[in-house]
Amino acid sequence: MTLTFDPTSLAKYGRLTLIARNLVEGFLTGVHKSPYKGFSVEFAEHRQYYPGDEIRHIDWRAVAKTDRYYVKEYEEETNLRAYLLVDASGSMAYKGKYPSKFQFAQYVAASLAYLMLHQRDAVGLILHDTHIRRLLKPRANSKHLLQILRALELAAPGGETALAPLWHQSAEQLKQRSLIVILSDCFAEPATLLRALQHLRHRKHEVMLFHVLAPEEIEFPFTRWTQFRNLELPTDRKLVDPARLRKEYLANFERFCNDLREVCGRTMVDYHLIRTDEPVERALGLFLSRRQRQR
Amino acid sequence: MFAFLHVPWMLLGLVVLAVPPIIHLLNRRRYDVVDWGAMQFLQVSEVTRRRLMLEEILLMLLRMGLLGVLVLALAGPYVDVELPAAFATRPTRDVVLILDGSASMAATDELGGASPQTKAREWISTYLEGLSPQDGVALLVARDQVLTIIDTLSSDRERLLTALDRLSAPSGSANFAEAFKQAFALLEKSQKLRREVIVLSDNQKFGWADPDTLFRWELLTHELGLERLGERKPRLWCVNLASDRSATPPNYGLAPLSSNRPVVPVDREVMFRSEILLTGQTRYLPPYRIRFEVDGKPIRDLTPPGGKAGNLPVPKDGRVPFSFTHRFTRPGSHLVSVILEPDPPAEERPPGYTIKDRVPGDNRQDFALEVLTALPVILIDGNNTPSSTSSSDFLRDALSPARDRQPSVKVQVVPFEDFQPGILTSDGRPRVVLLHDVPKLRPAQVEALDAFAATGGGILVTLGERVEQAWYNEQLYRGGEGWLPARLEGVTGNESLAEAARPDPESFKHPMLELFEKVTTGGLSEARFPRWWRLGLPGRHSPGLPVGQLQGPRCRDPFFVERSYQQGRTLVAAVPLDASWGTNLVDLPAFVPLVHEAIYYLAGARSADFNLRPGQPLRWRTGGGELEDFRLTPPSGEERPLSPPPGQPNTYVAQLIRQEQSSQLVYEDTRQPGVYRLLTPLLEPIYYVVPTDPRESDLTACTSEERERVGQRLGLTYEDSPEAVLGGTETAFTRQELWAYLLVGLIGLLCLEVWMTRRLVMNR
Incomplete structure (x- = not known):
């Protein structure tokens, strides 16, 4: 897969509609073999027969006409319901050299919405910080895309996060079985997240967790004395010598990521760490590969 | 006891201890601000927090310690401790x-x-x-x-x-x-x-x-x-x-040599005196030999005082005086040397001979003197009226008799009105100026005489009828500041010989008069002075010193008064030294020697230039030539040319001071006693002597x-x-210098600091 988009260059396009369409179409153009093609009722195209293909899929009429073996491929019909659960808490506002984590989550969410609607899947949106700010039920029509994008565009990160209660609340509210794509930095106690994810899984939801992190949060490259101001709680400030603290920080951070991965593993949640310095297509690729594995 | 070798204010350097905390605080004041989401990962454990703080404090203390130890080491501390000698180290x-x-x-x-x-x-x-x-x-x-x-x-x-x-x-x-x-x-x-x-x-x-x-x-x-x-x-x-x-311990030595005339005329007898200094002796045994040399050439052996037999009791002061005379046949600078040999050479000593002399370095004395063909004298006559005879004729004839074809004094008589100041600085510069009964002089003349005396000339003033007392006191004596040795108080006495004053032989102790001390017939003590000038010496601090006394019926006044005036010497006589005022002086045989003694005494003012004190600069007035043309031989040194400061290799450093009429060569390194021989560009040797202290023989x-x-x-x-x-x-x-220990400590602390810093860096 060729990575063609730099996330920083996307910011200048502004509107998510355009960005999402460009991303998805560009992405799809680059993929020669569409993962969405399968064998269904609606014919898509012929392709040459290869040993191993089922004989029942051979188009005998075409054999008669051309004296060659072709198999018929059909458009897949899906009834996927998906929720994009986007964290808009204060900590998502962190911005280092690259776009903020929230901006990155916006691009990914918009792209996924476009992609899924393009495939006529139903997509919904949950935006939250301390509370659920916006909840859009899944729809499969193209007008719905605009609602989703508009909701994403108008959102701004802020407020304190309490992820687990929100996820519990979401689990309670979403009655139908759905694919839940979570875009969050997950800065909460992994133990509490475990229970929330278990709750979602208990409700038969498929969960895909995109763990959005800034490279600075992963590498902690600061060297000079620095005052860190809490994005979620402005009164919380820490003046430290980062160089002295780095080892301890990285250990803490790695432990957290490992715990989170373990939590996801235990709850059969598809976990992906995405960095804001990586192209958005990577998230799309991860999503599609998951969809393919599901078939 | 703990103390510091170097100035205690060096300890003020301990204020540098404040540098690490100041740097730390400054660093904490200058920080970046980051809005951050992952705050929970900055929460370090209590153990880690304590460790970080401890490390920080330790590092700061270490750096403060480094600076403190450095300052202490520079202050040079030491401690007096009682250590066993085996453990003590010898301090540098x-x-x-x-x-x-x-x-x-x-x-x-x-x-x-x-x-x-x-x-x-x-x-x-x-x-x-x-x-x-x-x-x-x-x-x-x-x-x-x-x-x-x-x-x-x-x-x-x-x-x-x-x-x-x-x-x-x-x-x-x-x-x-x-x-x-x-x-x-x-x-x-x-x-x-x-x-x-x-x-x-x-x-x-x-x-x-x-x-x-x-x-x-x-x-x-x-x-x-x-x-x-x-x-x-x-x-x-x-x-x-x-x-x-x-x-x-027994020792023989020689006292410094002296002469009655430091300046002598050619072919005139001059007397030299010295003493054998005896220490640690019970009897005086005459020395084996006393050698007399002139310019390093043996002249003759002198007869030891007390005769050859000797064995006399030692005088109370341990000094045995002796004298001898000599006539110089050549003008110029001469070196007179007397070498004492108290003991015979080793090969001539009889068995069991006891050595009388222990110190060889005090058995020689030298004396430098100047021999002149004729001493140039200017006689300024106070009689200005033209006549065939003058009262100054007595003085002129006494110094330079008309019949003498080779007089020892070359006299030039000048009436005081005709006296030109330039005559004192010309090539034929006189050694002595004689003012004979001069009433008064013009300012230019006074100034010239002042400069003449200041630069080593001698002036003899004879006082007579014409002298203007007020002018003399005002212009020449100047309250003791001028060159005239005494204040003129006025003429005293009358024409009667019966009440005339006479020189007191008891007062003939001065070198100028000692010749007359023992002369009875025709001597100076037979002179009578019916009238004389009373010379005032105001108090003990008067610059003048009386030379001889005139004993009157009711009074006692100075005969002469002398004073040193800068480099020169001046003398004033209470009488005119002629036949006026009814004196019999000119009829006495003592008259001529008296005038000669006075003139040569004054001319000897510059003789001190040849016989120097240790460290007194050697000076030579030269008419021309460059410094490099002169050569010098110091005592126990080799002959080398002179060069100006800072000096050239294989030369002696001297200076040539340029003056209006002439130049003066000055060599200052006369620290060593002995003979200094200066060779002029005309290869004329000039001798200088730094005498040894006779007390060293004791x-x-x-x-x-x-x-x-x-x-x-x-x-x-x-x-x-x-x-x-x-x-x-x-x-x-037991006094231990601590800087070495502190240095070791400093190196240790430095290593610790490097290790700790490295450890902190590696942990990042």
Whole structure:
């Protein structure tokens, strides 16, 4: 897969509609073999027969006409319901050299919405910080895309996060079985997240967790004395010598990521760490590969 | 006791301890601000927080400690601790050796063994072996003027020993006070804990504990502030290199040579005087030989005083005077030398012969004098009226008789009105100006006479009828500031011979009059002066000194009054020295010698220029030539040309001071007693003599009380062997310099700091 988009260059396009369409179409153009093609009722195209293909899929009429073996491929019909659960808490506002984590989550969410609607899947949106700010039920029509994008565009990160209660609340509210794509930095106690994810899984939801992190949060490259101001709680400030603290920080951070991965593993949640310095297509690729594995 | 070697204000450097905390605080004030989401990962455990803080405090303390130890090490701390000698280390030291360079250091014992000078070489060699390689040693030689042989605190032992081997033979006397001053100045720069001054001497009383030197010690104590120095005072040692010498060893010496006339005419007899100085003798045995030399060439042997047999009792003052005469046949500078040989040569000595003389360095005396063809004199006559005879004729004829084809004095008579000031500075510059009954002079004439006297000329003033008293007092005496030696009080006496004043023979002690002391018939004491000028000497602080006295019926007045005026000498006579006022002086045979004595006495004012005090600059008035054309031979030195400062290799440094009429050559390094021979561009030798102090011949040793007195005054320890001086510091060995330990500590702390910083960096 060729990575063609730099996330920083996307910011200048502004509107998510355009960005999402460009991303998805560009992405799809680059993929020669569409993962969405399968064998269904609606014919898509012929392709040459290869040993191993089922004989029942051979188009005998075409054999008669051309004296060659072709198999018929059909458009897949899906009834996927998906929720994009986007964290808009204060900590998502962190911005280092690259776009903020929230901006990155916006691009990914918009792209996924476009992609899924393009495939006529139903997509919904949950935006939250301390509370659920916006909840859009899944729809499969193209007008719905605009609602989703508009909701994403108008959102701004802020407020304190309490992820687990929100996820519990979401689990309670979403009655139908759905694919839940979570875009969050997950800065909460992994133990509490475990229970929330278990709750979602208990409700038969498929969960895909995109763990959005800034490279600075992963590498902690600061060297000079620095005052860190809490994005979620402005009164919380820490003046430290980062160089002295780095080892301890990285250990803490790695432990957290490992715990989170373990939590996801235990709850059969598809976990992906995405960095804001990586192209958005990577998230799309991860999503599609998951969809393919599901078939 | 804990103290610091260097100035305590260096401890102010401890304020640098505040630098690490200040840097830390400044760093904390300058920080970046980051809005951050992952705050929970910045929460470190309590253990980690404590560890970080501990590391931070430790590192800061370490850096403060580094700076503190560095400052302390620079302040040179030491501590006096009682350590067993086995554990004590010898501190580094700077030592100034002061070697006695006086003539007595060459004195041998009864068997003719090693002199203290030879022993000093061995002593220093042994002492140097006991020193550490980093110890610094300087060497001074105490003479009349101190010679600096090694002028820095050097660790080059070979250089010092080589310099010792090259030392010239001891001569003259020693000025230890000056040597101490120079030693203290050298040690002032020393940074070492132990600083020592070691005097190597022969325990001679003269130069160490005689009344003059005791007074010098007093002055030195105050000048150096020895009592105030406290811990900073260098340790002082005195080593006696002649401990086996008896208290009053026998010795013969010569007193300085003198002459009745420092300036003498050619072919005229001149008398020289000296004395044999006896110390440690019970009887006076005449010396084996007394040699007389002129310009280094033997003339004859002098008859020893007391005859050849001798064996006379020793005079109370231990001095046996003798005199001799000589006629010089050539004009110019001459060197008269008398060499005493108290003992016969070794091969002529009978078995069991007892050596009378221990110090060879005091058996020679020299005297430099100037011999002139004719002494140029200008006679300024107070009689201005033209006539065939004048009262000044008596003086003119006395000095330069008309019949004498080769007079010893060349007189030029000038009436006072015709006296031109330029005559005193022209090529035929007179040595003496004679003012005979001059009423008064013009200002230009007075100024010229003033300059003449100031530059070494002699002036004789005879007072008569014409003299204007008020003008003399106002213009020439000037309240004691002018060159006239005495104030004129007025003419006294009358024409009666019966009441006339006469010179008192008892007062003929002055060199100018001593010739007449024992002459009875036709002598000066037979002169009668019915009238004379009363010469006033106001009080004890008068610049003038009376020369002879006139004894009147009711009064006693000075006959002559003399004074030194800068480089010159002036003399005023209370009488006109002619036939006026009814005197019989000119009829007496003493008249001519009196005038000659007065003139030559005045002409000798410049003779001091040839017989110098130690350190008094040697001067020569030269008509022309460059400095490099002159050559000089100092005592025990080789003949070399002169060069201006800073000097060229293989030359002696001198200066040529250009003046209006002539130039003056000045050579200042006349510290060593002996003969200095200056060779002019015309190859004419000029002799200068720095005489030795006769007291140096007295080898009397210091008594223990005298040694103790000097020791207490200076805080000085007497110790004889080099081991004792080195080992004598045993108690001081317990004084431990701490800088070396601090340096080790500093390196340790530095390593610790590097390790800790590296560890912190690696942990990041």
